[in-house]
């Protein structure tokens with residue numbers, strides 16, 4: 002996958018190759034390189050925005066002031082490739098507000114009522130920046146990721162993980178070349194905020210590409226671990242506690258030092274499921290309602306560490322809940338395995354309440370959710386959006 006970064010990469014010093022003992026739970030071969038990686042543009046090259054043809058609007062958000070666009074890029078030989086463009090109006094910066102009020106262009110009254118009035122204001126170009134995130138060439142999976150869709154909750158037992166999720170992510174997950182580029186200082190080297198170079202218990206802390214670093218309100222950084230054998234929360238055991246401790250302590254210290262934000266104002270968490278299966282930890286400003294920070298996806302790092310202290314195999318025993326978009330292939334796999342009964346109106350998949358209880362999901366066998374309808378309440382499977 003090609004990602005256009007705003008600044009050229011810094012010194013390309015390769016990090017030492019991690020030589021950790023293979024994690025007990027990190028099964029399966031490393032994901033294969035795919036076609037989209039091979040075709041990605043060299044890191045740091047600029048993107049031909051002007052030649053993009055608009056295919057469709059995947060999603061827009063009035064609240065986030067963002068549009069997710071499917072575009073097509075026409076190459077020199079006339080070949081067409083897909084791209085995802087995310088266009089976002091950037092947050093206000095306090096020190097620029099006065100300038101904006103003084104130097105605005107046209108100001109048009111929209112409505113006035115008693116002491117209330119609204120206007121349409123045209124700011125000078127340099128104060129009306131738009132952040133553009135480009136994914137090119139984009140895969141079908143990228144297009145799906147940003148397409149507005151219905152979302153459903155999955156409750157995944159450890160057995161589900163081994164039998165359904167793991168084989169799926171080994172065959173289909175997003176390329177993590179961008180992560181290796183950061184770890185090997187081939188991209189974003191000049192953005193690194195902190196690094197612990199230890200191959201087993203070290204990590205790199207960089208600003209997330211969702212954050213433009215102009216204001217602290219939406220502060221967002223990610224810690225990417227050096228070792229390459231931990232895909233997600235599911236692989237974590239007590240063996241990883243020193244690594245997690247380093248991320249927590251050094252990550253907080255580095256952010257306080259660089260940005261003046263105290264640890265008590267940081268939300269530090271992992272996603273399950275992540276989009277990218279190379280373990281990473283999210284650091285966001287506590288006051289920022291970051292995408293993916295809700296209870297069905299975010300797991301606070303300190304809670305994860307406590308769970309591992311109490312039981313080294315906690316994440317290889319318990320059931321985990323996560324959201325999936327309606328037409329994600331993983332959802333289909335759960336449905337095919339009869340493990341997403343709540344999606345079916347009626348007992349088409351053997352009945353929503355018919356599963357025997359599982360050791361890692363005490364709720365299984367019990368009526369699970371409000372969409373777990375009785376047979377007479379509706380017979381049609383829900384169609385994917």
Ligand code: M7G
Pocket residue numbers: 004179189207208209210211223272274275276277278293
């Ligand atoms: P995730 O939990 O795997 O998936 O988080 P999500 O994208 O669905 O949240 C991966 C995180 O890495 C996200 O917060 C992304 O914004 C961030 N990210 C993704 N890419 C491709 C890049 C990148 O190239 N550079 C940086 N700095 N961050 C990225």
